[in-house]
Amino acid sequence: MTSQATDLGVVELDHGSGAQLSHELISLIVETLGDVYIGEMEDSAMLPISSGQIAMTTDSFVVDPPFFGNGDIGKIAVCGTVNDLAVVGARPLYLTLGMILETGLPIARLVQVLTSIRETAREAGVKIVCGDTKVVRKGEADQIYLNTAGVGVFERTPMRMRDVRPGDRVILSGPIGNHTVHLLSIREGLGFEQRVLSDCAPLNGMLDELLATVGEGRVHSVRDVTRGGLAAVLHEYAASSGHTIRIEREALPIQFETAMATDMLGVNAIHAANEGCVCLFVAPQAEQEVLAALRAHRYGTGAVVIGEVTEAAEPLVLMRGADGRDAVVDELQGAELPRLC
């Protein structure tokens, strides 16, 4: 940290008081966010909207550690909400930003988070339209928690879980497990964090290009593979469609070091949280075209088919091993892996 950054001081209780110190903090926030912030100093932002239907979503972020190798909680907070809007087919437009700060957080760290928010929002083409900052005492939070809520508009038909059909190919846009391994490696001092980076990325651009290329209606449903991992996503689809989903163990895109690390940690990559990976259900005849379109984008270079929705009318998730035998993928009771997002 430069001495200039250190000079900014630390977050104090009065930064959340609503009085003068609050205003100073808000000025710093607004200045750092720059042109991605379009709020007014009113109790609500007033914004144009052009659609008869909006998408709306929210996530709170309690990432531990909040600052990691190739990103921070600010980047995740934008990506998480942008991706949740994009996977239902919406164009993300507006994000709100709620921050809970622990007393003692260096303000330079806050500036770092805000800078990430700005850069990621720019890349995703979204605006921050309003915000709120609360300060709590030492031991009442862990440095910084964020919340983003997002609004998007539909310029195409919404995509839902129920739109999957038997025969649909299951495609992953990239490797799984990296975000979890990166963060756990830092937490536990395992030394993998240099070689395994978080996948955190805003995926609306990739999905836009995909849908523009292959056309609507051939990509049936898309889901962000975050908390609970691939297994949780597939279980939700199996439950909602009533069909068995079968994936191939050998097809799962897992980086070599990630496999090593998950083995060491006793974690299964299919249960690991990601922050820049989507699972797509596509018409079988569109499979190659979807793969090509995804791979043409920098966030989809690792896209692969991992399985399919079967005709079997039982809501199961099966994984076929190298020996050709199916094993049931159970849903975990809990993952014991808190605070990855």
Place this chain on the structure above:
Amino acid sequence: MTSQATDLGVVELDHGSGAQLSHELISLIVETLGDVYIGEMEDSAMLPISSGQIAMTTDSFVVDPPFFGNGDIGKIAVCGTVNDLAVVGARPLYLTLGMILETGLPIARLVQVLTSIRETAREAGVKIVCGDTKVVRKGEADQIYLNTAGVGVFERTPMRMRDVRPGDRVILSGPIGNHTVHLLSIREGLGFEQRVLSDCAPLNGMLDELLATVGEGRVHSVRDVTRGGLAAVLHEYAASSGHTIRIEREALPIQFETAMATDMLGVNAIHAANEGCVCLFVAPQAEQEVLAALRAHRYGTGAVVIGEVTEAAEPLVLMRGADGRDAVVDELQGAELPRLC
């Protein structure tokens, strides 16, 4: 707490894992929210909206204590966001709900919060459209923090701070300081909490009736008097209008016990946070009609004129005492009163 409530157990880390325990918690949340919850089990809610212009706002809530005499953090989280939308002239429609839960929180307490959210949302006529739950370890939060973001639509002309004019009467919809005294009294064991209740209330109904009665254009601007208190609101208006605002000390609506308590606590009621009080700037000729309309509503029975926007082109806030002399109301550097909202 009944034994049935105790039987619900406590929040555990795995309730935030995205796996089976998460689903159980989400089912409980959805069930408790009942018909005010209209989300789908998708990554985003998809909602009808009349296109044109929306209002959008967010607040995080870190209330200490989260459970108090006549309300809890859930009620505040709905009121805060509903009121922020209503004061700019929007009709609140959709709320998101983000929750950060500390391990060990009795689930019965969570149900209590959700029940408050349901009842308050019903009263305000808003829906909860999506949510997110994160769990952190002991000492990483204080029981429960909430975030709500809200979307509203405009069926009338938006009202902004810049719409105030010299000559406007300044009206408060009810007494100030009660919310702060109620919470601080519980925190400090002062014994006032039975006689001084929080004013926490959703005010969109009252503002709707007001604007329907007196007509648009005569109420120039409205602001929620929350964190930072009346003084912060008046300073913002003085700064944005460039005019001096003068209030009368004797006109300020402060309950007797509240005045006693604020004296004991060394707090000035004009700096105290409220959760169900708005400050209105109205055309002088509409003053009596506005007062009558407010007083006709149960949340506005204590409405009074407290001052006016003067012609003086200096952004000051003055308070005239019983002796007829003006004193400058300074903006505090900080209030040293954290976590009231």
